Amino acid sequence: MLLVHAHPDDETITTGGTIARYLEEGAEVTIVTCTLGEQGEVIGDEWAQLVAEESDQLGGYRIMELSAALAALGGPGHRFLGGAGRWRDSGMAGTPAAEHPRAFVRADESETVGELAAVIAELRPHVVITYGPDGGYGHPDHIRAHTVTMAAVERARESWDTAKVYWTVSEDEAVAAGLADLGPVPGTWSVPQAGALPAVPASSVTAEVDISGYLEAKRAALSAHATQVQVADGGRAYALSNDIAQPVVAREFFILARGGAGRSGRAGRETDLLAGVDAGS
Numbered sequence: 348m349l350l351v352h353a354h355p356d357d358e359t360i361t362t363g364g365t366i367a368r369y370l371e372e373g374a375e376v377t378i379v380t381c382t383l384g385e386q387g388e389v390i391g392d393e394w395a396q397l398v399a400e401e402s403d404q405l406g407g408y409r410i411m412e413l414s415a416a417l418a419a420l421g422g423p424g425h426r427f428l429g430g431a432g433r434w435r436d437s438g439m440a441g442t443p444a445a446e447h448p449r450a451f452v453r454a455d456e457s458e459t460v461g462e463l464a465a466v467i468a469e470l471r472p473h474v475v476i477t478y479g480p481d482g483g484y485g486h487p488d489h490i491r492a493h494t495v496t497m498a499a500v501e502r503a504r505e506s507w508d509t510a511k512v513y514w515t516v517s518e519d520e521a522v523a524a525g526l527a528d529l530g531p532v533p534g535t536w537s538v539p540q541a542g543a544l545p546a547v548p549a550s551s552v553t554a555e556v557d558i559s560g561y562l563e564a565k566r567a568a569l570s571a572h573a574t575q576v577q578v579a580d581g582g583r584a585y586a587l588s589n590d591i592a593q594p595v596v597a598r599e600f601f602i603l604a605r606g607g608a609g610r611s612g613r614a615g616r617e618t619d620l621l622a623g624v625d626a627g628s
């Protein structure tokens with residue numbers, strides 16, 4: 348299983364429970380992170396001067412946070428696309444960080460796709476996971492991670508034909524149910540209306556992974572990304588630096604974008620992302 352994410356923290360926020368579960372079930376799991384997250388905001392005062400506009404040291408610091416988060420999830424393999432520091436966090440849409448010469452969104456796609464295709468040819472994943480075409484919530488690096496991954500899977504086909512590709516998504520019904528059961532959150536946080544958070548209609552979800560047994564690992568990994576993520580007491584909610592409460596949900600959701608679905612379970616959805624692949628090949 349290979350998961351391609353844009354920034355340190357995305358692997359945990361969107362797929363942390365899936366990573367922890369498949370590792371415990373004996374699968375080989377590797378994460379590729381496309382940037383160091385250099386353009387992030389910082390929660391709290393202690394590390395606030397690491398931001399790009401000050402000492403510009405946040406990328407290196409987030410490597411350490413990522414290492415701690417991956418350990419909390421069970422220790423998957425990890426690569427930075429092109430090597431640590433090759434491509435830089437492009438910043439939120441419309442910000443000047445996209446003009447940086449190493450910005451991920453400016454990268455030569457023959458290079459980014461080539462680097463990821465080489466990882467696929469080397470690791471021979473049965474399942475690849477990334478974001479959908481909108482990047483989940485529109486971040487330019489997430490959108491680029493999607494396009495690079497889909498192109499790399501095709502580029503690698505001559506040496507390794509990946510059986511299934513999934514897009515990680517948030518499901519609208521699960522988000523709404525989670526928001527209704529957040530438990531206590533800090534007074535500084537805002538609690539959004541269900542429709543205000545990025546999510547896809549439940550009808551478009553084709554697979555879900557029950558991570559109820561891995562929520563403690565996911566919460567520990569979220570907390571490891573301490574400059575980016577804050578977890579509420581009780582662990583049913585988290586917030587990024589924007590202090591907008593989001594639910595910690597006991598399932599992670601996917602859309603099958605390429606390949607044949609395995610056996611269906613709950614609500615006609617796959618419940619095992621590795622179902623239907625020849626894991627012996």
Ligand SMILES: CC(=O)N[C@H]1[C@@H](O[C@@H]2[C@H](O)[C@H](O)[C@@H](O)[C@H](O)[C@H]2O)O[C@H](CO)[C@@H](O)[C@@H]1O
Pocket residue numbers: 354355356357360384385386387388436437438439486575587588589590
């Ligand atoms: C989860 C994710 O993709 N985080 C990105 C994102 O960070 C957000 C951004 O700073 C936004 O301005 C804040 O309001 C929000 O709270 C942050 O989560 O974009 C960053 C810059 O590209 C990136 O480093 C971070 O990983």
Ligand SMILES: [Zn+2]
Pocket residue numbers: 353354357486489
């Ligand atoms: Zn991100």
